[in-house]
Amino acid sequence: MLYVARVIAGAFAANIPVIQSYVSDVTDEETRIRGLGVVGAGIGLGFVVGPAIAAPLSLLGLRVPIFAASALAGANLAFLALFIREPVHFGRSRKANFRKIFSRASSIFVSGGLVNLAFVSLQVTIALYGQKLYGWGAYQVGIILFMIGLEEAVIQGGLIHRLFARVDEWRIVLIGVTFFGGCFLLLSVRTPEVLAYGALFLLGVGLGLSQPATASLVSKLAAPGERGSALGLVQSIVAGTNVLGPVLAGFLYQYSSINAPYRAGLLFTLVALGVFVYGKRTIFKELSEVRAGSQTAEAAETVPKDF
DSSP states (O other): OHHHHHHHHHHTOTHHHHHHHHHHHHSOTTTHHHHHHHHHHHHHHHHHHHHHHHHHHHTTOTTHHHHHHHHHHHHHHHHHHHHOOOOOOSSOOOOOOHHHHHHHTHHHHHHHHHHHHHHHHHHHHHHHHHHHHHOOOHHHHHHHHHHHHHHHHHIIIIIHHHHHTTSOHHHHHHHHHHHHHHHHHHHTSOOOHHHHHHHHHHHHHHHHHHHHHHHHHHHHHSOGGGHHHHHHHHHHHHHHHHHHHHHHHHHHHHHTOTTHHHHHHHHHHHHHHHHHHHTHHHHHHHHHHHHHHHHHHHHHHTSOTTO
């Protein structure tokens, strides 16, 4: 039944790209990264507050936190139905051409998939890694998750908007993935416990910077009627790496060494950086073309019918 529940949850997990698409529709290019950052901050706060709610409820029974999560989902659905309205679109939505969407931002999709593959490798092994090297238990792992969630909430809730006032999304992604790679560099060798905590701090900074900036770039590279499809493609790639990552990381951890998943993660991150830097010219060229096309479409919408 737990397996069936996870399958059902995965089948209905398309909410994040829809939320990101909605934010992209109701913000302009200057405020989009801030809006997407607030979405990311909300997710980060969920990772902080969720365990704090679930822990005391679990004392009443292991099913109680699950029923509470179900009640929160129901309240969320009611809130959406009552207060959220469809944004006004320029023109009509179009049938998604995923080949065209992928070609516009291929370097982002490929590098993002590699980064998430590295992240999943860490997710499924870090508790075992910490337990074997430093004697970590559930409390220490909980503190780590709290720290990462809090970092993401702080960075995406306000700091990234200030950073965007000075540098563009492309450079923010580059900085974020570099921090991300620093985490795997430290964990790829036997390191003192304090440096392991420092590595996971770098992970939180990297995720906090790169996630909303990547979503903002993808939304800008897509035509207005294709933003949901483009952001959905991002989540599809994430889902694919979420399938492959645990199998690969578990195999490397068990049959190679406890540092092997992080060495592989470092390799994935370095390749992702190379792909992303290599695609810079194409990204900026596509941004210019999409921006020009959107301005033309908006101008056409404002022409009087009897013109």
